[in-house]
Structure formats: structure tokens, C-alpha cells
Amino acid sequence: MRYSALQILKQGLTGNKGWTPAWREPEPRTEYDIIIIGGGGHGLATAYYLAKEHGITNVAVLEKGWLGSGNIGRNTTIIRSNYMLPGNEPFYELSMKLWEGLEQDFNYNAMISQRGILNLCHSDPQRDAYARRGNAMLMAGADAVLLDADGVRKLCPDMDFDNARFPIKGGLWQKRGGTVRHDAVAWGYARGADERGVDIIQNCEVTGLQINNGVCTGVDTTRGKISAKKVAVCVAGSSSRVMSMAGMRLPIESHVLQAFVSEGLKPTIPGVVTFGAGHFYISQSDKGGLVFGGDIDGYNTYAQRGNLPTVEDVCEGGMALMPNLGRARLLRMWGGVMDMSMDGTPFIDKTDISGLFFNGGWCYGGFKATPASGWCYAHLLATDQPHETATQLRLDRFKRGRMIDEKGVGAQPNLH
Amino acid sequence: MIIHHPLLGPRDAAEFVYLGDASLINRPDASADDAAEQFYEYQYLRDNVAGEMRELWYHEQGDRSWLVVTRNTLTHEISKVELARDVARANGRDR
Numbered sequence: 001m002r003y004s005a006l007q008i009l010k011q012g013l014t015g016n017k018g019w020t021p022a023w024r025e026p027e028p029r030t031e032y033d034i035i036i037i038g039g040g041g042h043g044l045a046t047a048y049y050l051a052k053e054h055g056i057t058n059v060a061v062l063e064k065g066w067l068g069s070g071n072i073g074r075n076t077t078i079i080r081s082n083y084m085l086p087g088n089e090p091f092y093e094l095s096m097k098l099w100e101g102l103e104q105d106f107n108y109n110a111m112i113s114q115r116g117i118l119n120l121c122h123s124d125p126q127r128d129a130y131a132r133r134g135n136a137m138l139m140a141g142a143d144a145v146l147l148d149a150d151g152v153r154k155l156c157p158d159m160d161f162d163n164a165r166f167p168i169k170g171g172l173w174q175k176r177g178g179t180v181r182h183d184a185v186a187w188g189y190a191r192g193a194d195e196r197g198v199d200i201i202q203n204c205e206v207t208g209l210q211i212n213n214g215v216c217t218g219v220d221t222t223r224g225k226i227s228a229k230k231v232a233v234c235v236a237g238s239s240s241r242v243m244s245m246a247g248m249r250l251p252i253e254s255h256v257l258q259a260f261v262s263e264g265l266k267p268t269i270p271g272v273v274t275f276g277a278g279h280f281y282i283s284q285s286d287k288g289g290l291v292f293g294g295d296i297d298g299y300n301t302y303a304q305r306g307n308l309p310t311v312e313d314v315c316e317g318g319m320a321l322m323p324n325l326g327r328a329r330l331l332r333m334w335g336g337v338m339d340m341s342m343d344g345t346p347f348i349d350k351t352d353i354s355g356l357f358f359n360g361g362w363c364y365g366g367f368k369a370t371p372a373s374g375w376c377y378a379h380l381l382a383t384d385q386p387h388e389t390a391t392q393l394r395l396d397r398f399k400r401g402r403m404i405d406e407k408g409v410g411a412q413p414n415l416h
Numbered sequence: 417m418i419i420h421h422p423l424l425g426p427r428d429a430a431e432f433v434y435l436g437d438a439s440l441i442n443r444p445d446a447s448a449d450d451a452a453e454q455f456y457e458y459q460y461l462r463d464n465v466a467g468e469m470r471e472l473w474y475h476e477q478g479d480r481s482w483l484v485v486t487r488n489t490l491t492h493e494i495s496k497v498e499l500a501r502d503v504a505r506a507n508g509r510d511r
């Protein structure tokens with residue numbers, strides 16, 4: 001069913017009895033051309049673009065829980081393409097362009113809101129670094145504006161500009177950045193893929209990979225064996241666990257990132273703001289809640305919950321930037337398991353095992369990448385060639401000395 | 417999380433800096449024929465286990481000793497804490 005204003009009118013006049021489920025609940029078949037493991041944003045986007053762009057529809061997405069139970073339903077919903085390095089920025093800018101046309105493309109309201117993202121700077125060297133980053137963004141076709149303190153004041157008057165230790169000196173403003181309703185992204189892609197014939201199978205955990213003589217021929221699941229010509233792993237925080245079924249060790253550690261939401265308030269922040277002197281970022285949801293977060297906790301975990309020292313650290317960062325935050329009450333907080341890679345950059349690649357593909361290492365920044373990740377992974381699965389924006393997102397880049405380390409902290413995942 | 421430091425007793429995990437898998441104690445032999453491959457695996461690849469893990473914590477805000485903490489990555493439960501020095505010596509290292 002196509003969603004439209006006319007459809008709402010029609011259903012409204014007929015008692016809203018004609019709405020149909022957004023996707024089917026099929027039983028798994030015994031064989032598919034492609035199996036995608038993981039029904040998060042990236043897995044569903046991959047299925048959608050495989051069907052829509054490449055006409056490959058004999059595809060199943062296997063999800064161990066329900067759609068949206070992973071990080072796609074846990075993130076702080078920020079989208080941006082303000083990266084710097086050549087191996088990264090064209091990929092994230094592709095993602096931004098796909099976001100811009102997404103709602104029309106998959107006929108679903110994902111509440112894409114390009115209210116802008118502002119990275120604050122607090123010293124002259126930091127401003128120089130942002131000027132350099134802004135130039136790199138412009139060269140990749142993205143947008144960037146360097147603001148001085150007055151420019152920032154016009155956007156966000158309520159911050160602590162004259163903080164004695166970290167005065168706000170300006171910021172890098174990407175107007176096309178913003179936020180998106182995260183679950184709606186999963187639902188929109190799921191519906192679009194299902195409509196084109198993809199089987200989305202929930203409550204189906206992959207428990208083993210069938211590998212014979214270096215060829216992957218299918219998976220074992222809690223709902224039986226399923227064969228496939230290609231198996232595409234796309235499980236974010238569970239990457240190491242699933243790839244260990246193929247005997248592979250990854251350049252990845254799993255860490256928890258926490259997020260926080262305050263009670264609903266009147267509009268106070270225009271877009272997304274990031275503090276440049278500590279790790280703290282904040283935006284305001286359509287319901288008025290302040291959505292914010294900071295650093296990962298810093299120790300390996302699969303627990304989907306963090307500890308209090310990080311909560312304190314995030315709140316300190318918030319208070320340093322916006323002292324008025326202290327008057328807002330926290331409504332809820334939660335955590336998600338991040339697949340932190342050794343250089344902070346993801347992977348979209350084949351493996352040494354024929355027919356087995358890997359997508360992961362998204363760290364805490366994979367939501368913005370959802371459309372491009374699906375686009376490029378589908379391209380790789382369909383053509384056996386990496387997409388032109390993903391040629392450097394390879395698993396062997398550490399061996400070749402070609403890491404893409406935006407932050408420059410080395411092989412220390414908890415610092416990225 | 418509370419880490420029971422063998423010398424100082426119970427300490428808040430916030431006093432520590434986390435490095436990662438305790439296998440990082442075992443630096444490869446730089447003179448081995450396949451040293452490059454060994455260092456690549458040592459530096460970049462991780463078991464990243466779900467369950468009981470031995471890991472290195474550094475008591476930066478305390479006595480600056482390195483500890484090997486055995487902790488469950490699914491529950492955050494800590495079952496054992498040793499001085500990294502003792503672990504290294506038990507493995508045949510001189511310090």
C-alpha cells in the first residue's frame with residue numbers, strides 16, 4: 001500500500017479499517033540467493049537496495065530479536081557528513097545525499113530534519129583544525145561554514161560563552177546535518193524491502209555458519225538450517241561473536257555507549273551542538289526532550305548498559321556548555337553495544353572465505369551511515385566490487401598500513 | 417564497578433584507565449621470522465569475548481600499578497584481580 005495524503009483521507013473516511021501490516025511475517029525458506037544476518041538499519045537498508053537498485057529479491061534478513069532492538073533503535077539520531085579523511089568523507093556525503101531523498105524514495109515518513117550541526121571550538125588551534133576540516137568537506141561536495149563567536153551566539157544564545165577555562169570562540173556549522181526518527185528508518189527500509197519480495201524473519205538467531213573448503217554455503221539458525229549463495233554479516237555490536245563462527249578475529253572491540261533524554265521543554269537548541277572541550281553532544285527532539293550523550297564507557301562489554309562514572313562525566317560536560325541544563329530533569333537513559341574498530345572507521349568488505357561478506361566497525365557513528373552502508377554493501381554483494389566511495393573500508397587495511405584514523409589516537413578503540 | 421585491588425582493597429573503577437585484553441602483556445618476539453605478522457595480530461586483532469575476559473586496568477588515580485582483572489563482559493561481574501607483574505612473572509617474564 002502506498003502512503004499518501006489521499007490514502008489518509010480515504011482511510012479516515014472508511015473507519016481506518018483498510019490499513020495493512022507494513023511487512024509480512026514469512027516462515028524461513030530453505031534456500032536464498034543472499035542471507036543478511038542482522039535486521040538493524042544497515043541490514044535492512046542493504047536488503048532494500050539489493051531489491052530496488054539491483055533487482056535481487058530472493059533475499060532473507062535474519063534478525064535474532066525484533067526489528068529495531070539493536071542500535072538502530074538506541075542511537076541519538078544525529079546525521080552529518082563532517083568527516084575529513086579522503087577514505088571517509090565521500091562515503092558519508094553519499095549517505096547525506098541519500099538521506100535527503102530517502103522519504104520520497106521509500107515512501108515513509110522518517111522525520112528527516114536538517115536543522116544543522118554545530119561543532120564548537122574553544123581555542124585558536126581548534127578553530128584552525130575546523131577550518132581545515134571544513135575545507136576537506138567542501139572538497140568532497142559537502143557544506144560547511146566557519147562561524148565566529150557572534151555567529152554562534154545568533155544560533156544558540158543560551159550557552160556559556162565566557163566560560164573561564166573554555167570560552168566559545170566559534171564553530172563549524174554544517175547546515176545539512178540534523179536528526180532523523182531512528183526507528184522509522186528501520187521500518188521504512190523493512191517495508192520497502194518486504195514490498196519487493198525480501199523475507200524479513202524476526203526471532204531467528206544465527207548460531208553457526210556453514211563453511212566447507214573455504215566456501216560459505218549457509219547458516220544454522222534457531223529456526224533451522226538455511227542455505228545461501230552469499231551470506232552477508234551485518235550485526236554491529238555482535239560482529240566479533242558472529243565472525244568467530246567463521247574462525248575469524250576482527251580488529252574490533254565491543255563497548256557500551258550511553259544516551260540520555262530529559263523531560264520535554266520548549267525549543268531551546270536549534271540543531272545539534274557538540275562541545276569542543278569535552279565529549280558532549282546535544283539536540284532537541286520533536287517532543288521537546290533534550291537528547292544528549294558523550295564518551296563510551298571505555299571497557300569491553302556486551303551488557304547494553306553502562307556505569308555511573310560516565311553518567312557523571314557526560315553531565316559535567318553538559319553543565320560546562322549549558323549551565324541551564326542543570327534545571328532539566330532526566331527522563332531516561334540507556335546503552336547500546338558499539339562495534340569499535342581499531343581506527344574508528346568501519347568495514348564493508350569480502351572476507352577470505354568465499355561467499356562470506358562483512359559489514360561492521362561502525363563505532364558510535366553508524367546511524368548517519370545507514371543509507372550509504374546499505375547502498376555500498378548491496379553494491380558489493382551484487383557486483384562483487386566495492387562501491388567507489390567504499391574502496392578503502394577494507395578489513396586488511398591495518399596489515400597494509402592504510403588505516404583511516406580521523407582522531408589520530410591509534411589502535412586504542414576506547415579512545416576513538 | 418568496584419575493583420578489589422590486591423594491595424589497596426576495594427577501589428572505584430573510575431580511578432583506573434582501561435587498556436584491553438590481558439594478552440597484550442605477551443609482546444611478540446621482534447626477531448622472529450614472522451614478526452610483522454605477529455605484531456599485526458598483537459596490535460590489531462582481538463578475541464572480544466562475550467563472557468569471562470582477562471583484561472588490563474591501570475590504577476592511574478592511585479598507586480599506578482597495572483592489574484589483570486577477570487571480568488564478565490555480559491554482566492560486569494569481577495571474579496578475580498591480580499597484579500599484572502605477578503601474571504607476567506608467572507608466564508616466565510623477569511618483570
Ligand SMILES: Cc1cc2nc3c(=O)[nH]c(=O)nc-3n(C[C@H](O)[C@H](O)[C@H](O)COP(=O)(O)OP(=O)(O)OC[C@H]3O[C@@H](n4cnc5c(N)ncnc54)[C@H](O)[C@@H]3O)c2cc1C
Nearest residue numbers: 038040041042064070071072075076078206336366367368
Ligand atoms: C546510545 C547510542 C547513540 C548513538 N548515536 C548515534 C548518532 O547520533 N549518530 C550516528 O550516526 N550513530 C549513532 N550511534 C551508532 C549507531 O546506532 C550504530 O552504529 C548503528 O545503528 C549500527 O548499525 P545497525 O543499525 O545495523 O545496528 P543494529 O541495529 O544493532 O543491528 C544489528 C542487528 O543484528 C542482530 N544480531 C546480532 N547477532 C545476531 C545473530 N547471531 N543472528 C541474527 N541477528 C543478530 C541484532 O539483534 C541487531 O538487531 C549510536 C549508538 C548508540 C548505542
